[in-house]
Amino acid sequence: MSGALFLGWRYLAHHRFKTSILIASITLMLFLPAATRLLVEDSATALTARANQTPLVLGARGSELELVLNTLYFHAESPAEIENRTLVDAQSTGLADFIPIHSRFMAQGAPIVGTSLDYFDFRNLKIASGRQMGLLGECIIGANVATRLGLGPGDAIISSPETVFDIAGVYPLKMTIAGVLESNGTADDDAVFVDVRTSWIIQGLGHGHADLADPGAGRAVLSRRDDMITANASLTQFAEITPENISAFHFHGSDVTFPLTSIITVPPDQKNATLLRGRYQDNETLQLVVPGAVLDDLLETVFAVQNYVILGLAILSLATIAVIALVFLLSQQLRKGEFHTLLRIGASRGYVAVLIASEIGFVFLISALLAAALALVTTYYAMQILQTFLTL
Amino acid sequence: MINITQLAFSYRGRGPNLASSFGMRVQEFTVPLGASTALVGPSGSGKTTLLGLIAGTLRAASGSIIVNDQAITDFNDNELGRFRIRSVGQVFQAFELLGYLTVIENVMLPWYISGGGTKADIRKRAADLLLDVGLESKRSAMPGELSQGEQQRVAVCRAMLNNPTVLLADEPTGNLDQENKQNVVDLLVEQAKRNNSTLVMVTHDESLLGKFDSVLDMRDVAQPLDGDARR
Numbered sequence: 288m289s290g291a292l293f294l295g296w297r298y299l300a301h302h303r304f305k306t307s308i309l310i311a312s313i314t315l316m317l318f319l320p321a322a323t324r325l326l327v328e329d330s331a332t333a334l335t336a337r338a339n340q341t342p343l344v345l346g347a348r349g350s351e352l353e354l355v356l357n358t359l360y361f362h363a364e365s366p367a368e369i370e371n372r373t374l375v376d377a378q379s380t381g382l383a384d385f386i387p388i389h390s391r392f393m394a395q396g397a398p399i400v401g402t403s404l405d406y407f408d409f410r411n412l413k414i415a416s417g418r419q420m421g422l423l424g425e426c427i428i429g430a431n432v433a434t435r436l437g438l439g440p441g442d443a444i445i446s447s448p449e450t451v452f453d454i455a456g457v458y459p460l461k462m463t464i465a466g467v468l469e470s471n472g473t474a475d476d477d478a479v480f481v482d483v484r485t486s487w488i489i490q491g492l493g494h495g496h497a498d499l500a501d502p503g504a505g506r507a508v509l510s511r512r513d514d515m516i517t518a519n520a521s522l523t524q525f526a527e528i529t530p531e532n533i534s535a536f537h538f539h540g541s542d543v544t545f546p547l548t549s550i551i552t553v554p555p556d557q558k559n560a561t562l563l564r565g566r567y568q569d570n571e572t573l574q575l576v577v578p579g580a581v582l583d584d585l586l587e588t589v590f591a592v593q594n595y596v597i598l599g600l601a602i603l604s605l606a607t608i609a610v611i612a613l614v615f616l617l618s619q620q621l622r623k624g625e626f627h628t629l630l631r632i633g634a635s636r637g638y639v640a641v642l643i644a645s646e647i648g649f650v651f652l653i654s655a656l657l658a659a660a661l662a663l664v665t666t667y668y669a670m671q672i673l674q675t676f677l678t679l
Numbered sequence: 680m681i682n683i684t685q686l687a688f689s690y691r692g693r694g695p696n697l698a699s700s701f702g703m704r705v706q707e708f709t710v711p712l713g714a715s716t717a718l719v720g721p722s723g724s725g726k727t728t729l730l731g732l733i734a735g736t737l738r739a740a741s742g743s744i745i746v747n748d749q750a751i752t753d754f755n756d757n758e759l760g761r762f763r764i765r766s767v768g769q770v771f772q773a774f775e776l777l778g779y780l781t782v783i784e785n786v787m788l789p790w791y792i793s794g795g796g797t798k799a800d801i802r803k804r805a806a807d808l809l810l811d812v813g814l815e816s817k818r819s820a821m822p823g824e825l826s827q828g829e830q831q832r833v834a835v836c837r838a839m840l841n842n843p844t845v846l847l848a849d850e851p852t853g854n855l856d857q858e859n860k861q862n863v864v865d866l867l868v869e870q871a872k873r874n875n876s877t878l879v880m881v882t883h884d885e886s887l888l889g890k891f892d893s894v895l896d897m898r899d900v901a902q903p904l905d906g907d908a909r910r
Contacts, residue, residue, distance in 0.1 A: 290792055633763035634764075
């Protein structure tokens with residue numbers, strides 16, 4: 288019967304266009320439901336794993352999902368800001384470790400995450416090259432950022448202005464890269480980490496400029512009254528923090544009023560967690576959420592949608608199978624003469640049946656292999672696809 | 680040798696597209712081993728049917744057909760298939776080459792059906808046959824790239840692949856011009872002689888009859904069964 292397999296293969300190879308369309312249809316029919324399921328399951332696993340590693344998140348009242356996604360993935364719409372006072376108050380309770388997160392700005396396509404050094408211990412992030420950030424204006428970049436932008440320790444990365452036309456808004460800050468993180472396959476690979484005070488400088492709450500008390504700054508001084516010096520627009524502000532100008536950087540106002548987007552809260556035990564949740568339960572401006580629970584709610588919806596999508600794909604698959612069956616049947620009709628010739632030469636009916644079956648088998652086998660390969664690729668890139676969705 | 684005696688055949692009940700009322704009786708029909716015979720006669724006289732009966736693609740209602748000492752009327756379908764592939768070479772009017780196989784693969788088609796022997800040996804045999812008919816340079820061409828005369832020569836090679844003892848040709852020159860007709864018949868007769876095959880060829884072309892050892896008119900070979908209105 289190997290002759291029948293050969294004839295089947297030659298028939299498919301000769302009719303490449305028709306065969307390709309059949310294979311593409313069946314591949315998509317097999318791949319789409321599998322990819323949907325794989326993508327959702329892998330995404331769910333990745334989402335819940337990171338969420339479950341983050342016991343509690345404290346933030347402004349509003350969308351729990353936005354708060355959690357911004358805290359875990361940095362990309363989602365920034366939630367309403369809270370004051371740094373919230374962190375100070377929370378720390379004074381002694382009920383947990385509190386890690387500030389200020390995730391609002393971008394640097395060359397990567398989110399800038401203002402935080403404290405505790406974040407690196409909490410996420411178990413290791414420095415692959417360089418050193419930990421130590422000075423204002425330094426940053427640590429994720430492995431993907433380093434690869435994508437070709438940057439390493441000693442290089443610089445510039446924060447992006449929020450809008451080009453906002454001359455009174457956020458100025459770009461050139462940040463020196465102190466180190467690059469080891470890849471851990473999470474959103475941390477795609478982020479730029481800075482000290483939370485550096486993120487406040489990016490926001491314009493702190494800045495550095497020439498010393499106005501210096502007589503040489505005369506042209507930039509608009510007026511001097513008592514100990515109050517008013518400068519004009521010609522005053523040069525530093526766009527980079529260096530060892531030479533770091534002492535010129537300062538903040539205006541009290542830092543307890545400075546913004547954070549959230550606070551990762553890590554209580555030592557369930558009792559403290561419960562106490563904290565009780566503390567913020569009736570707070571009108573703040574909420575303390577459990578990321579795992581928030582994402583479980585999201586995933587419930589996602590799984591429900593997934594089931595509808597798969598149902599729709601199953602109906603489409605049935606239609607595709609019907610069309611493919613029709614194509615094969617019509618093809619057999621057109622090839623009646625060919626089969627008759629084979630029978631007249633001496634082939635048995637079984638031989639002709641094997642020939643037809645081999646053609647169908649080859650088409651389905653190639654389609655299944657292609658679908659499996661595509662599914663593998665989908666699994667491989669699941670996290671990147673997930674990140675892309677979260678960015679939208 | 681082909682020997683038919685007391686044979687009766689009818690298409691009755693064999694399907695709506697067939698001449699359901701046609702039937703024929705053959706009292707005695709013999710072609711000696713290695714002889715070449717031309718079958719002539721008007722359309723519908725049963726020439727193609729007779730070839731089908733000898734090849735075993737049609738079954739007689741009664742009587743016997745003996746081909747080289749084998750009573751093929753006693754064979755079942757599988758045995759008939761094996762008989763055709765081993766002992767019978769057939770050339771058809773419309774060539775009936777498979778468009779998705781190359782020329783040499785078409786010649787090797789009986790081997791793809793039956794197997795036996797090594798592929799290398801069969802390929803050499805097919806190449807030798809193509810060399811005999813002057814098509815060795817077109818072994819990798821597709822049938823659609825050949826002229827009709829060339830296609831029929833490929834069909835002859837296919838029929839000869841298994842060294843058949845019986846070579847049946849059903850109007851193989853029907854679609855060819857005069858020059859190709861002569862060439863194809865010369866080729867068939869020559870191949871049959873070289874292989875000591877018994878050749879039976881159906882033709883309407885009287886200019887070809889001189890190339891055969893004998894010429895039989897179907898009207899002398901077969902009589903219509905009762906109820907056959909066409910004769």
